[in-house]
Amino acid sequence: MTETSFVIETAGLTKRFGDRVAVDSVDLRVPRGSAFGYLGPNGAGKTTLIRMLLGLTPATAGTMRLLGRPVPKQRAAALARIGAIVEEPRFHPFLTGRENLAIIAAVRGSDAQRRIDGALRRVGLAERVDERVKTYSLGMRQRLGVARALLADPELLLLDEPTNGLDPAGIHEFRDMIGGFVSEGRTVLLSSHLLDEVEKVCEAVAIVDRGRVVVQGSLAELKTGGARTILLGTADNVRAQATLARHPVVGSVAPNGDGIRITIPPDCSLGLEQAAAELNRSLIESGIAVHRLEPEDVSLEQRFLEITTRLGGSE
């Protein structure tokens, strides 16, 4: 097995359907042993990228490596240790859950045959495994899809919108399952348009829009990568607003409920905590009592909208 620090590496990966570019020169690096979010709106090219990685559709241009192996050249060896759910997992409805897994295990080899029972227990389907899949709910099919992916004893799991159609309890369960996989040293690529989902599960993300990876990195880096904001509450918000509007570290000041929202511009050399301290000092010197001063917790959703809105506006 080729050990590399990245389980997925793509360079210039492109897929065109006629004139339409579905995946546009994507350079993606997914670190080993993490939950990595591949985040983008519907139609951004997420599924197409996964389909290229798995050999379901050929790339128009670019290179790919999975688990350190070049694909499609060493596709079979790479996919032997990769499990995947692409869109809605599909099964033969007239076969039982166990029979559906047995079919995949037959294709994967004898080791996979031995993993069937364990995989079914792990996803909580042991009780219904001998019923036909046509009687399964969507949630059960998703879990059976995960069990099928586990037959590979995967180093890498590619999960494309795995929580689609699940109820909140199912989503919660799925999230725990992904956490469990990562704690076992597996890598999970979670492709989703659900920002909240990715934010709760992943340590690193790539945001994709219109086929292009716009930004990638750790979640923490990403969330602090844009304009930084501080929420402020004072005894006299009107005077505080006037005072801070002239302050050199402040980009903009605006009322925010019963307080003030200060934006620190990205080019400000001070860190967020230093800037907060500076603002606090300035207000105290002006005789304005401060009862609240906190960096705003920027959600991934806000960053996502910032990024995709900026892109949309520039075109």
Add this chain to the structure above:
Amino acid sequence: MTAAATVIERAASTRGRVPAMVSAEILKLRRRRGLFWSALVLTLGPILVGYSVLAVRHAIDAERFGPAGGIENLRASVDLFLVIGSVVAIMVGITAGGGDLGAGVFRELVVTGRSRLALFAVRIPGGVLFLVPFVAVTFAGVAAASVLLAGSEPTPDAALLAKLAGSVGLSLLTAYLLAVGVGSLLSTRVATGIVLGWQLAVAPILLQTGKLDAVLPGAALERLEPGSTTGSMSAPAAVLVLAAWSLVPLALGAWRTATRDV
């Protein structure tokens, strides 16, 4: 019929006797209840009904109606079986060729890393092994009836039975391979329409005209039938025609399986 179903189902259950991928193909066919029962009813049903009618007629009026068995009725039964059996072979072939794709499961097979050509190739032994018990049980029934119900009629010897069995096998195998190829190439409905339409309507009409005999599988099969003296082609040419009708669709199906987006 239920007893026959049990026998056939057991025969088609191949766990431990064939490679796992082939066994999986058989399982997919065997578990389609509609296909299984259609195959059973279509193969065994007409033969059972046919011999029952012949036997009852003979029992009621032996002067007017001869025994149900014998060589003449054997040949007629085999001809009927060839027509209906080819329909079954086509149904099974198209299901084997397009079943995974139609259910969306082919994608799940591809992501295992197994080569697409291997996934295609395994459909051939899988479907053949699924069909064998139906064909074997039906042919055994025909052979037994032709001997046991022969009365004063001449009975077929082992050599004739073996030749007829070979002829049936070759004919159904050709239909099956054609169907697997087309089933892998086109959607199930379109493939079913085209192959059944060809087998039941177009090919017999063309055969009647006698103008395209040199390239028709029906003419080639007629040429290879036991005791055949007719035909516009030599035996090797007949084999080539059948090979072409099997291998060309298979090659097209394999190409489509290997190259299609899933």
